[in-house]
Amino acid sequence: MAKTKSKKAASKAKKPAKPKFKLTRKHHIILGSFLFFFALGLLVAFISFLFTWQFDQSIVTSSQVDSQPKNWLSMFGASISHFFIFKGFGVAMFSLPFMLALTGLKLFLNLDNLKLLNIWFWGCYVILLLSLSLSYFAHDFPILGGVVGFELHELITNYIGAIGLLLLLIFMFIVYLVARINLTPEKVVQFFNKKSESVKAEFQDNTNQNAATSKAHYDTNKTSEGQSASAEATDNNTTEEPSTEPQANEVEFENSLEPKNQNSSLTETNPSDQNSTENKAQQAEKVVIKSNDDDLGMEVEAAKEEDEDDVDTKSKKIVENFGEFDPTLELSNYQFPSTELLEDHGSGSIKIDQAELEANKNKIVDTLNNYKIGIAQIKATVGPTVTLYEIIPDAGIRISKIKNLEDDIALSLSALGIRIIAPIPGKGTIGIEVPNQNPAIVSMRSVAASNKFQNAEMQLPIAFGKTISNETFVVDLAKMPHLLMAGATGQGKSVGLNVILTSLLYQKHPAEVKFILVDPKKVELTLFNKIERHYLAKLPDTDEAIITDNTKVIDTLNSLCIEMDARYDLLKDALVRNISEYNAKFKKRKLNPENGHRYLPYIVLVVDEFADLIMTAGKEVEAPIARLAQLARAIGIHLIIATQRPSVNVITGMIKANFPARIAFRVTSKIDSRTILDAGGADQLIGRGDMLFTQGNDLIRLQCAFVDTPEVEKITEFIGSQKAYPDAYQLPEYSGEDSQSTLANDIDERDKLFEQAAEVIVTAQQGSASLLQRKLKLGYNRAGRIIDQLEAAGIVGPFEGSKARQVNVPDLMALKQLLENEKNA
Numbered sequence: 156m157a158k159t160k161s162k163k164a165a166s167k168a169k170k171p172a173k174p175k176f177k178l179t180r181k182h183h184i185i186l187g188s189f190l191f192f193f194a195l196g197l198l199v200a201f202i203s204f205l206f207t208w209q210f211d212q213s214i215v216t217s218s219q220v221d222s223q224p225k226n227w228l229s230m231f232g233a234s235i236s237h238f239f240i241f242k243g244f245g246v247a248m249f250s251l252p253f254m255l256a257l258t259g260l261k262l263f264l265n266l267d268n269l270k271l272l273n274i275w276f277w278g279c280y281v282i283l284l285l286s287l288s289l290s291y292f293a294h295d296f297p298i299l300g301g302v303v304g305f306e307l308h309e310l311i312t313n314y315i316g317a318i319g320l321l322l323l324l325i326f327m328f329i330v331y332l333v334a335r336i337n338l339t340p341e342k343v344v345q346f347f348n349k350k351s352e353s354v355k356a357e358f359q360d361n362t363n364q365n366a367a368t369s370k371a372h373y374d375t376n377k378t379s380e381g382q383s384a385s386a387e388a389t390d391n392n393t394t395e396e397p398s399t400e401p402q403a404n405e406v407e408f409e410n411s412l413e414p415k416n417q418n419s420s421l422t423e424t425n426p427s428d429q430n431s432t433e434n435k436a437q438q439a440e441k442v443v444i445k446s447n448d449d450d451l452g453m454e455v456e457a458a459k460e461e462d463e464d465d466v467d468t469k470s471k472k473i474v475e476n477f478g479e480f481d482p483t484l485e486l487s488n489y490q491f492p493s494t495e496l497l498e499d500h501g502s503g504s505i506k507i508d509q510a511e512l513e514a515n516k517n518k519i520v521d522t523l524n525n526y527k528i529g530i531a532q533i534k535a536t537v538g539p540t541v542t543l544y545e546i547i548p549d550a551g552i553r554i555s556k557i558k559n560l561e562d563d564i565a566l567s568l569s570a571l572g573i574r575i576i577a578p579i580p581g582k583g584t585i586g587i588e589v590p591n592q593n594p595a596i597v598s599m600r601s602v603a604a605s606n607k608f609q610n611a612e613m614q615l616p617i618a619f620g621k622t623i624s625n626e627t628f629v630v631d632l633a634k635m636p637h638l639l640m641a642g643a644t645g646q647g648k649s650v651g652l653n654v655i656l657t658s659l660l661y662q663k664h665p666a667e668v669k670f671i672l673v674d675p676k677k678v679e680l681t682l683f684n685k686i687e688r689h690y691l692a693k694l695p696d697t698d699e700a701i702i703t704d705n706t707k708v709i710d711t712l713n714s715l716c717i718e719m720d721a722r723y724d725l726l727k728d729a730l731v732r733n734i735s736e737y738n739a740k741f742k743k744r745k746l747n748p749e750n751g752h753r754y755l756p757y758i759v760l761v762v763d764e765f766a767d768l769i770m771t772a773g774k775e776v777e778a779p780i781a782r783l784a785q786l787a788r789a790i791g792i793h794l795i796i797a798t799q800r801p802s803v804n805v806i807t808g809m810i811k812a813n814f815p816a817r818i819a820f821r822v823t824s825k826i827d828s829r830t831i832l833d834a835g836g837a838d839q840l841i842g843r844g845d846m847l848f849t850q851g852n853d854l855i856r857l858q859c860a861f862v863d864t865p866e867v868e869k870i871t872e873f874i875g876s877q878k879a880y881p882d883a884y885q886l887p888e889y890s891g892e893d894s895q896s897t898l899a900n901d902i903d904e905r906d907k908l909f910e911q912a913a914e915v916i917v918t919a920q921q922g923s924a925s926l927l928q929r930k931l932k933l934g935y936n937r938a939g940r941i942i943d944q945l946e947a948a949g950i951v952g953p954f955e956g957s958k959a960r961q962v963n964v965p966d967l968m969a970l971k972q973l974l975e976n977e978k979n980a
């Protein structure tokens with residue numbers, strides 16, 4: 156018994172040695188480079204084998220070695236190539252060195268996204284397919300398919316015959332195309348359609364120039380001799396020779412309509428022979444009218460489709476003639492700032508201090524041992540400001556034990572900024588973050604120039620800084636969709652805001668994004684004044700775009716609510732769900748600007764010192780902010796709110812519920828940390844841009860990038876010196892409750908369309924600006940102004956949020972009376 160007990164104890168004691176067999180990074184590098192160079196050698200041997208195999212074969216196969224092989228890798232090359240190519244699968248084995256090289260590279264460079272299993276599976280598949288195919292098609296050259304390929308081919312042919320094998324090979328080839336290359340028949344058809352469309356477009360271009368003249372000729376003479384060729388091509392109504400018409404489209408076209416056309420005369424359907432999609436629609440229309448006689452139910456549906464087609468074709472025609480709408484056209488020469496404008500701030504490279512790492516490791520091991528926690532393995536990841544020590548505790552130690560001892564361990568390690576993550580989400584390890592003695596500054600330049608940021612396919616990419624493993628961290632503000640930021644004074648909030656704004660300046664054209672900046676401190680964001688006419692949005696009739704006065708904030712927020720409602724109306728009208736779909740549709744010219752549609756830039760509202768705002772304006776700001784936060788995500792309005800004081804009366808439940816993305820710089824107490832992040836940790840940060848970020852689930856520790864005021868100044872100066880829009884982006888007018896009585900009621904200053912608008916409103920009994928926009932084809936701002944004038948005249952009631960205003964005049968007679976009374980007064 157005693158013996159077995161002691162054996163058990165011994166085996167328990169030995170257990171921790173297990174992880175030693177795990178391949179470390181060093182092993183990976185050595186193995187990776189071996190595989191890579193072995194693959195290279197193999198490739199050289201294979202290539203050389205193609206020229207020398209006949210000579211070398213006798214040497215390799217005979218046991219006496221009296222002459223030297225000619226292979227570039229001598230006997231090794233000759234033998235291995237003979238084995239793989241001649242005796243194996245033939246030239247298909249050339250895939251092998253590539254698979255080996257990729258495996259080596261993955262190990263050497265630690266490429267996580269290279270899927271080895273996939274590569275090897277499909278590599279072997281290709282070898283088999285190629286070897287069989289070559290044995291099948293080049294039966295007389297067995298070297299191509301190799302002995303195994305050859306034998307396999309014989310075996311399969313015996314079972315299913317040559318035709319069976321051919322079918323099998325075709326099937327295998329299709330499987331490869333579909334499963335590996337993702338090629339589908341639809342994609343092939345799409346590709347050829349695109350090709351034919353571009354040919355069509357070229358053809359159209361050439362013929363368009365002559366179209367007008369040829370039409371004139373047609374009207375007068377029916378045919379024109381000088382330009383007969385082009386006239387035939389553009390105005391096919393006159394010709395009765397579809398066979399002379401160009402190309403494939405025509406075939407496709409006629410095929411689709413053949414059944415309906417069969418009974419109809421050729422002359423009627425001929426107009427459709429034209430290549431353009433516009434004519435396609437015309438043809439469809441005609442066919443339906445005609446086929447009404449022949450066939451019943453079908454035509455009704457066809458007519459519906461045509462209507463849609465018609466809208467589509469109209470927009471396609473405009474796109475063909477003018478190209479897609481380009482929102483950046485007005486400032487087409489706009490130059491994005493270069494990253495050269497930013498400072499390096501000491502290169503940003505991380506220096507690994509071995510002595511420091513060792514000392515910290517010992518401290519952690521000792522501390523944990525004090526609490527009787529043995530460590531099986533420890534790994535350090537050095538980040539710009541903190542180093543993450545990842546620990547695998549001895550078998551049998553419960554993570555909850557470490558979690559309970561979190562505070563004691565932090566105290567024993569006695570360093571500011573220690574954070575324990577037990578366990579690290581997604582891993583079975585425990586993380587201890589220890590600040591570096593010499594933190595590296597993460598320059599904005601390094602993150603802005605990073606591939607991750609430059610190639611980010613996001614709507615509003617923001618490069619916040621670097622993660623603990625020194626990776627650039629880029630997130631999409633549009634996905635957040637709003638951001639709450641808090642931190643005690645001097646911990647990096649203003650720098651953080653500048654990082655967000657500069658990120659957007661580096662990625663977005665002035666036509667694509669507009670900022671509304673609220674800066675009660677009056678000093679933090681003033682630099683952005685220089686880009687007022689490029690990037691800022693403001694209320695009409697205000698001088699300063701950057702808002703420093705709290706009462707103005709209320710007007711701006713309410714105006715943003717109006718903009719939000721207007722945008723929702725536009726989205727509804729366009730039958731789309733969000734701003735990106737809307738803008739895509741607008742670019743394709745499927746939305747008519749005369750109906751109030753316009754390209755919608757993203758709007759980013761930044762409020763610095765939110766606490767200050769809440770203290771002075773309270774409910775008045777909270778309500779519109781909450782409303783915007785709840786509803787504005789789909790229509791491209793995003794809020795960023797920063798505060799020094801994250802107390803619960805500032806960051807209320809309503810605000811928190813709508814701001815899932817939060818950033819905490821260092822705060823003074825655990826309570827503050829809880830208020831912002833719903834978790835502790837922000838009180839343990841070390842300041843100077845050290846931050847925690849959450850988007851609703853995990854906390855990510857980041858080092859915020861650093862951008863200094865002179866750098867921001869350089870960027871804004873660079874942008875400000877370029878051609879700008881005539882004015883800042885105009886937000887809709889908002890007349891606060893106080894100013895209602897002061898609404899302009901001067902009859903002479905009324906809009907020219909005032910009376911017409913009043914009639915529209917009274918007839919519809921609905922006081923909404925969007926109605927005026929649609930009926931009178933007005934822009935949003937003008938419609939808004941007229942509504943204000945109607946309110947001043949007492950025709951409509953006051954603003955009621957998202958509801959339409961009440962109409963105070965029952966009918967047109969009463970309106971006439973009212974307006975006459977006004978004039979006589």
Ligand SMILES: Nc1ncnc2c1ncn2[C@@H]1O[C@H](COP(=O)(O)OP(=O)(O)OP(=O)(O)O)[C@@H](O)[C@H]1O
Nearest residue numbers: 643644645646647648649650799843844859860861
């Ligand atoms: N990411 C960073 N990297 C390095 N240093 C930083 C970083 N962020 C801030 N700092 C340092 O901290 C100082 C204060 O930062 P910042 O002005 O952003 O603080 P703040 O939180 O806005 O303070 P306040 O709320 O009082 O305005 C900066 O001048 C800079 O020296």
